[in-house]
Amino acid sequence: MPHNAPGHSPTRPNLRDPRSAHRRAILGACLTLWLVVLPGTVWGKTAAKGPAVENRCGWFVNPSPGNAWLIDRDGEWTVAIQGGHQADGDWPPPRAEKEWVPAGGEGDPRGYGYSCACMKVKTDHAQMLITRIVSSQGKPLSQCRRDRKLSEPSD
Template sequence: MSGKQQLLALALAALATTPALAETRCGWLMNPTPANWWLIDADGEWTIGEQGGYQAPGFDDAPWTGTREQVPVNGYYGYECACMAVTSDADTMTITRVISVRSKPLKACEDDPKLPSMES
């Protein structure tokens, strides 16, 4: 194999093992019932986990920072405002990996015109 071929093979191998780039998504973090999690941001509703089904890798182990201001709607379950470092699949509106979660004050989401109102 020539030097150019070796370099090309190394570059292709590096691309194949490069993880997807993380993005920050901020909005309403919903947990209405056990193991059901969604994030509603300016782009729509993203599935993080569904009871008895898909669960985004990393979510249970992701570092969580900030003071949580949860609004209960079903016992211990409810919603809050958060930003998440994630990878996602826009075609399926699925969070494919959770890297970290940062709680934000409810007011941050309430005042964001790109997010739906949570008032009933």
């Protein structure tokens, strides 16, 4: 239908025009994709990222080879068990030698013991596991000793 034909309005589409029906079908398909499919894809990717990184501070205990825990306000988190679970990432180094309490008393040649540390980690709350250490930092022993919710480990 010509643009200057009687009954044709330049602001109102002719619904009988086959091109208009085709445009409506394409628009409908695009809207369906935009409103139904894309949000599910985006939300699915968000949910698949896994647990958020948490900052946890407390006593880092390494009493023997391959065994380590972080004891914080929420409880005892397993970092590693010899022959079993091992969190990905590096364990926290002590801030200084004087900030490391050796297991078995002064001068333990094996290097086992405990210190105070803060760690950015991913966890499995149900099993109280640290699954990944994103970063870790040794802290002064006094920081953990001042925290009334923490009890210093015993040998």
